[in-house]
Amino acid sequence: MRNILQEIKNFVRSRSIHVSYVDVGSCNGCDIEVLACLAPRYDIEQYGIYVHNNPREADVLLVIGSVTPQWVDKLREIWDKIPEPKAAVAIGNCPISGCVYARRGTLTTPPVENYIPIAASVPGCPPRPTEILNAILSVAPIIFKDYEEKQP
Amino acid sequence: MRSIVYYVREFLRPEWLKKFFSVKTAPLTTPAYFKGYPTLTDKECTHCLTCMMICPAPGAIAVLRHKEQWAPEIYPGHCIRCGLCVEACPEGVLTSGRILDVTSRDKTAFSSWYRLEVDDNLCMRCGNCCVSCPVNREIDPQLAGTGTSASDEVIMRIEGGRVTILHEEKCTGCKTCETNCPNRAIRVARMVEGVQGGEAEA
Structure with a gap:
């Protein structure tokens, strides 16, 4: 009985991934690439990925940008608002290394792994929409499949 | 009535249902001519x-x-x-x-050279840059002390109490002058220019 329930959950979660994105201080280049995923050429919704931009109903959080000091506590708040199961994907070079902002005299505190756990990161400045799409599609089954059975 | 039956039959076809509920395009692949990681x-x-x-x-x-x-x-x-x-x-x-x-x-390439710049407000005319420069030492072994030189072939020398840059093109970009300058008055900058037509040199 439990297995059937889990199977249903697996099926539903594989076709209904809700995404929320947060820009913690980027140059807007990666935001535009995330936006391009919604456009008809890439059409993120045919894979069952919906962008809601509300952390309370999100499964995947896309973190964009090198972290500015104002975002340090607020990013953690957003992450805590997302219900389990959840995953965070770092989009672009900025959350990984700070990219061009990782130099003297800039008010950024990368990497973003210091503040929230990151499940996958997509390098690139900016990454291509296909790379973002592939990252979400490949991280979602790992995190969401058999989530209840994996719990201790 | 016949048209309704037609539509119901059309929409219950397995191919149509499969097409409607499944993904239409696989994730697009990156073309080979796109700039990837080198x-x-x-x-x-x-x-x-x-x-x-x-x-x-x-x-x-x-x-x-x-x-x-x-x-x-x-x-x-x-x-x-x-x-x-x-x-x-x-x-x-x-x-x-x-x-x-x-x-x-x-036939495009980059050509580069080094530009020397001395800030006259910071420079205290000690001549350290002229003395420490390894290219200067090779051209004029007599160059020492205050940085004055009799040779016209050196990169820079002290003339009338000021640093004068004579042959910027001989600079190799080692930045020895920068590290030996007590006031950070001298600056070595690498200039890069795109050229077309095969006249590029390093």
């Missing part, structure tokens, strides 16, 4: 560090030695895929997309 070709790296000097992203490329063999390494979390290292490399060690094809077809 990869190594089989050419030999000469450790000239041109790629590292032209790279605009901090920490994106490093030339490392792997057992008697130098080779550049790209760090994906830092690289912005601009392709400047591919274009700048004189040996063609790196490749990315069709950059090498385009540069060989259009």
Whole structure:
């Protein structure tokens, strides 16, 4: 009985991934690439990925940008608002290394792994929409499949 | 009535249902001519560090030695895929997309030189830069002390209490003058210019 329930959950979660994105201080280049995923050429919704931009109903959080000091506590708040199961994907070079902002005299505190756990990161400045799409599609089954059975 | 039956039958076809509920396009693949992360070709790296000097992203490329063999390494979390290292490399060690094809077809290259700049407000006319410069020492071994020189062939010398730059083109960019300047008055800048038509030199 439990297995059937889990199977249903697996099926539903594989076709209904809700995404929320947060820009913690980027140059807007990666935001535009995330936006391009919604456009008809890439059409993120045919894979069952919906962008809601509300952390309370999100499964995947896309973190964009090198972290500015104002975002340090607020990013953690957003992450805590997302219900389990959840995953965070770092989009672009900025959350990984700070990219061009990782130099003297800039008010950024990368990497973003210091503040929230990151499940996958997509390098690139900016990454291509296909790379973002592939990252979400490949991280979602790992995190969401058999989530209840994996719990201790 | 017949049309309704027709539509119901049309929409209950397995092919139609499958097409309607499943993904229409697989995730698009990246075309081969897109600029990706630079990869190594089989050419030999000469450790000239041109790629590292032209790279605009901090920490994106490093030339490392792997057992008697130098080779550049790209760090994906830092690289912005601009392709400047591919274009700048004189040996063609790196490749990315069709950059090498385009540069060989259009005969484009980068030419670079060093510019010396002395801030007269900071300079205290000690002559350390002229004395420490290894190129100066080779041209005029007598050059010492206050930095004055009888030779006209030196890069720079003290003339009338001021540093005068005579032959900027001889600078090799070692920045010995910068490190020996007590006031940070002298600055060495690497200038890069794109050229077309085969007149490029390093």
